[in-house]
Amino acid sequence: MTVPRLELSSISKRFPGCLANDDVSLTLLPGEIHALLGENGAGKSTLVKIIYGVQQADSGTILWEGQPVVIKDPHAARRLGIGMVFQHFSLFDTLTVAENIALGLERPPPMRDLEQKIRAVSERYGLTLDPARHIHTLSVGERQRVEIVRCLLQDPRLLIMDEPTSVLTPQEVERLFATLRRLSDEGCTILYISHKLEEIRALCTRATVLRGGRVVGACDPRRESARSMAEMMIGATLTAPTRPAAETGGATLEVRHLSTTSDDPFATNLKDVSFEVRAGEILGIAGVAGNGQAELLAALSGEAILADDGAVRIRGQAAGHLDPRRRRALGLAFVPEERLGRGAVPELSLSENAILSGYVAEPLVRRGLVHFGRARSFAERIISGFNVVAHGHKAEARSLSGGNLQKFIIGREILQKPSLLVVGQPTWGVDAGAAAAIHQALIDLARGGAAVLVISQDLDELFVLSDRIAVLFHGRLSESRPTHHTTVEEIGLLMGGLFGAATGAEEVPHGTA
Amino acid sequence: MSIEVIGPVVAAMMTAATPLLFAALGELVVEKSGVLNLGVEGMMLGGAVVGFAVTVATGSSTLGFVAGAAAGAVLASLFGLLTLGLLANQVATGLALTLFGVGLSSLVGQGYVGHPIADVPELRIPYLTTLPIIGQPLFGQSLPVYLALAAVPAVHWFLFRTRAGLVLRAVGENHTAAHALGYKVIRIRFLAVLFGGAMSGLAGAYLALDYTPMWAEGMTAGRGWIALALVVFATWKPGRVLAGAWLFGGVTILQLHAQGVGFAVPSQLLSMLPYLATVLVLVLISRDVTRIRLNAPASLGKIFYPD
Numbered sequence: 093m094t095v096p097r098l099e100l101s102s103i104s105k106r107f108p109g110c111l112a113n114d115d116v117s118l119t120l121l122p123g124e125i126h127a128l129l130g131e132n133g134a135g136k137s138t139l140v141k142i143i144y145g146v147q148q149a150d151s152g153t154i155l156w157e158g159q160p161v162v163i164k165d166p167h168a169a170r171r172l173g174i175g176m177v178f179q180h181f182s183l184f185d186t187l188t189v190a191e192n193i194a195l196g197l198e199r200p201p202p203m204r205d206l207e208q209k210i211r212a213v214s215e216r217y218g219l220t221l222d223p224a225r226h227i228h229t230l231s232v233g234e235r236q237r238v239e240i241v242r243c244l245l246q247d248p249r250l251l252i253m254d255e256p257t258s259v260l261t262p263q264e265v266e267r268l269f270a271t272l273r274r275l276s277d278e279g280c281t282i283l284y285i286s287h288k289l290e291e292i293r294a295l296c297t298r299a300t301v302l303r304g305g306r307v308v309g310a311c312d313p314r315r316e317s318a319r320s321m322a323e324m325m326i327g328a329t330l331t332a333p334t335r336p337a338a339e340t341g342g343a344t345l346e347v348r349h350l351s352t353t354s355d356d357p358f359a360t361n362l363k364d365v366s367f368e369v370r371a372g373e374i375l376g377i378a379g380v381a382g383n384g385q386a387e388l389l390a391a392l393s394g395e396a397i398l399a400d401d402g403a404v405r406i407r408g409q410a411a412g413h414l415d416p417r418r419r420r421a422l423g424l425a426f427v428p429e430e431r432l433g434r435g436a437v438p439e440l441s442l443s444e445n446a447i448l449s450g451y452v453a454e455p456l457v458r459r460g461l462v463h464f465g466r467a468r469s470f471a472e473r474i475i476s477g478f479n480v481v482a483h484g485h486k487a488e489a490r491s492l493s494g495g496n497l498q499k500f501i502i503g504r505e506i507l508q509k510p511s512l513l514v515v516g517q518p519t520w521g522v523d524a525g526a527a528a529a530i531h532q533a534l535i536d537l538a539r540g541g542a543a544v545l546v547i548s549q550d551l552d553e554l555f556v557l558s559d560r561i562a563v564l565f566h567g568r569l570s571e572s573r574p575t576h577h578t579t580v581e582e583i584g585l586l587m588g589g590l591f592g593a594a595t596g597a598e599e600v601p602h603g604t605a
Numbered sequence: 606m607s608i609e610v611i612g613p614v615v616a617a618m619m620t621a622a623t624p625l626l627f628a629a630l631g632e633l634v635v636e637k638s639g640v641l642n643l644g645v646e647g648m649m650l651g652g653a654v655v656g657f658a659v660t661v662a663t664g665s666s667t668l669g670f671v672a673g674a675a676a677g678a679v680l681a682s683l684f685g686l687l688t689l690g691l692l693a694n695q696v697a698t699g700l701a702l703t704l705f706g707v708g709l710s711s712l713v714g715q716g717y718v719g720h721p722i723a724d725v726p727e728l729r730i731p732y733l734t735t736l737p738i739i740g741q742p743l744f745g746q747s748l749p750v751y752l753a754l755a756a757v758p759a760v761h762w763f764l765f766r767t768r769a770g771l772v773l774r775a776v777g778e779n780h781t782a783a784h785a786l787g788y789k790v791i792r793i794r795f796l797a798v799l800f801g802g803a804m805s806g807l808a809g810a811y812l813a814l815d816y817t818p819m820w821a822e823g824m825t826a827g828r829g830w831i832a833l834a835l836v837v838f839a840t841w842k843p844g845r846v847l848a849g850a851w852l853f854g855g856v857t858i859l860q861l862h863a864q865g866v867g868f869a870v871p872s873q874l875l876s877m878l879p880y881l882a883t884v885l886v887l888v889l890i891s892r893d894v895t896r897i898r899l900n901a902p903a904s905l906g907k908i909f910y911p912d
Contacts, residue, residue: 146785166787182782184775186899195775196786200768228899355894 095158097122097250097281098143103152105138112138113149114305120250125272125282127292127313130302131325131523133493136285137179139302140252143283144176145169170198175243179255179285181235183227185358189238190223196242213244217271228358232380233264240271251275252283257291261380262551262584269295287524288552289318303327322524330524333531336539338559341371344423344512344543345392346405352387352396360384362391365569367562369512369543374534375572376558377547378583384567385547386429389516392545393426394419406512420452425510427501429517429547431494435501438490442482443471445489446504453508470507478503479529495526502530506537513537514545519553531556551580565589614858615742619750620816622854624649624808624825626753628832629839629846630760631804636836637764638797639777639904643699644684645805646829647706652677652806653813654710657717657820666725670749670810677806678799680706685798688908689791695906703829711822724818725749749811754847756804761843773797777902780909790909805829827880834883838890840900849886856882 098120105113113135120126130136141147143154145163154161156172163169169176183192190207194200201209207223214221219237227235236256243251253272257265272282272295284296292299293313301309301324309324322330350365362384369375379385390396392404398412405411406422416426426449428434436445447467451457456467471485478499482492489497498519505513518534519527534557538544547564548554554561555575562572563586570586628645635642656673660666684702687693725747728734733744764770773793776783780790808828813820831853839845860875868875891897 145787166785170787178782178785180781182779182785184778184782185903186778187771187775191771191775194768194771195783195788357895357898 094122096120096155097157099155100139100143101153101155103139103142103149103154105135105142105147105149111305113142116152116302116305116307118300118307120281120283122249122281123276123279124298125276125284125296127296127299128283128285128302129289129292129299129321129325131525132495132521133304133523134302134325135305136302137254138305140176140254140283140285143169143250144174144252167198170196170246173247173249174252175246175248175250176252177236177239177243177254177256181239183235183238185226185228187227188223189221189225189227189230192227192238193223193242193245197245209245210241214241217241217244217274218267219271232382233260236260236268240268244275248280250281250283252285254285255287256284257286257288261587262580263588265291289313289321290552292321293318301325326523326525328525331528333528333535333556335535335556338373338538340373340559341541343368344371344407345369345514345545346408347392348403348405349400350388350391350398350403352391352398354387360387360567362387363567365564365567367569367572369545371511371541371543372538373559374538374544374546374557376554376561376575377545377564377569378551378554378561378587379547379549379564380587381549383564385516385564387567388564389426389428389514389547392514393424393428417452420449423511425449425453425505425508425513427505427513427515427518429520431497431501432490436489436497438488440489441486442475442480442489442492442500443467443485445500446471446474446485450504450508453510474500474503474507477507478533495522498522499526499530502533506533510537510542512543512545514547516547517550518546518548519550520548527553551583554583555580563587609737612738612741614862615738616745617861618851618854618858619742619746620854621857622850623750623753624811624816624828625832625835625850625853626756626847627808627811628805628829629835629850630753630756630843631801631808632832633836633839633841633843633846634760634764634773634804635797635801636905637777637841637902638773638794639780639902639907639909640688640794640798641695641699641906642681642684642702642798642801643696643833644680644702644706644829645801645832646825646827647703647710648677648680648802648805649809649812649825649829650706650710650823651680652809653824654714654717654809654820656806656810657720657722657813658713660722660814661717661720666723666814669814670807673810673813674803674806677802677804677809679802681798681802681805682795684802685795689794689798692908692910695908707823714820714822717820718822720820722814722818725815747815749807749815753811757843757847764843774902777904780904780907784909784911791911794909805832808832831879831883834887837897838883838886840890840896841902842900852886853879853882 096119100118103113103116116139128136142149145165145168190203190210193210194206200206210221210223219241221237221241276282286292296313299311299313300307319330346368348366350362352362354361360383391398394414394416401410401412403412406419406424409422411419411422432438447456447462450470454470456463456470468485475482480500481496518530534544546557558575560572560574561578561583563570563583628649632645652673655676656669659672660669684698687698688695727745727747730744734740764774772788776788776790776793784790809825812824835846835849838849856879860878863875864872
């Protein structure tokens, strides 16, 4: 019997108002790739933070290779041989790759030696990196490599990966998996957290499922289906969205030769982007974050006023010079990428948040005064219509879970009966149940005759929703193709920038500087 | 202007730049760690009055400088406690610290107004100090002037060549990530704030002990604010702080000399010159968004909530 690399027994952690981990036990064997499954709020993040020493358990014991240990901070974790790649990268934009890596090491060698070590490790695992580059000039995939190389330089015996593939193209995911399998062959244990169940089936040999802070099951992902694992996570039967055939009408949104320039060194300029969305259809725009999504969303919503009035037409009317309110008056509704701070004001109540965008289409304001009674009933209609779990219309937006707040924001826009809905990342960080509900709502809206534009990094989502898919890369938009005439692989190649090239995926060009 | 006055004028410009250098370099380190302390003016006044009082009591200007730095650090620790410990708003707390420093220093300094002291002796090196033009600026200054100059490469070396400096910049860039990697964000910021306070205290002590040398209420006359502006002007780079401090020192001396030779412009207008130059330079520098974005610490002024 081999000694487990890490053994957690009866770990509990309480936060004010919730029990994040309740009597959790977990055993990780040397060299295995172990998946940790669960919805948002199931306690996965808390558990890995306890393993990595960012947080302390209230009770329970940790055995590292048979010995009881206390991991009081990340330094202690790294000295044991535990490495972690964070979901939100712990990188510093204006520092170089080498500096970022030095910050994650316990006793970094002098810079010159470190740069050599970085080159050696990145060659060994096929993770090309230039130590002198600044982080803000790197693509998201390269940023993740920095995180991984940082871990590998300390010869980890346990590597924790929190949602590592949510920002990668399918080809980048393949490369990552090859690295992870190699590490596992060398005896490194990997604890893998992801929402993408197909990936877990392809990579992991064991899985532990968390729900509401407790361990509710374990399985061998290779013997399960994605659906059965999802149902284990949510503890209920999952209803997949249904999609009747589209009947499309005239173009509701027309974008013609849209180009932008920005002073912001971190922005991506749009280059001659043209497309249209017809009434009744859903157009999906895929692409890795940072390829112009934020700029395109701003250009469509009216946050950025365009130089060319005719570059954006809503229901035939030139809208490039219009501000967000006037565009909404033309029938536009808009759901931004960031829920908190953009889609909703965290400190305001739900009914106040309902007013913020709802007042254009709903009679919530009269002669400059807010009609709070109507705002309240509007908010309550959203809450009941979209099954938002919240303490009534007075609940602060930030008190809602990500999935519930997203349902509220999407509900707020859909109830205004828009003829055009633009959505960025509709289900980013949203659990499976809420994601299915949001997908169904978007499909129903389109089938009711509205034009819907979805900009997302999640290809599975786009393939469920869209009638046509196009790809944004370095500010350029590819031709759109009907969803049933394309494949994940083909879209993946486009996401890597291979417009027009069908085969021969080599190292992807990148860099925005 | 005849050739003989160039030496004294450049020397005077360097002394006028010295308090700005001390205060701005201190604030630069504070801001690089992600904290905005607007209390520079107050901490300078605190350092000035305490440094002056200690020098009067002991007769030693060295002890006066040490005490001035300590007084600045004590005031800064108050700011650190409020903003880092109790998560108070940094802008409001910094402004309050300035008002507090103005009031407290005039209370403490009441008995010292008009009290004479000997100024800090200037360097005298045979032959070198009397060299034409470069003699006085290079070899005829008092020790604090050289100290302030030496602080420029020292701060640069610390920030960009040492690991502690790298950690400090990382904390200022992204405190959440730094915390996730296990760095003590609050402790690092507190130390930076203390350093900034001590440097402001030194700047004040220099004004009261050497530049003027005397104590008067509100004698810093807005130099704390100029130092704050200098940090932005320098886009958080120590070498450019030096250039900026000399520029403002130069403008200050220029207006003094212009008044001296009876320039036919009201002296009040000339006294405005350094402040007008500050506003003008800030406007010009803000036009280059790219430079600001790439050099400004991204977490500047943001409150860190430890979890």
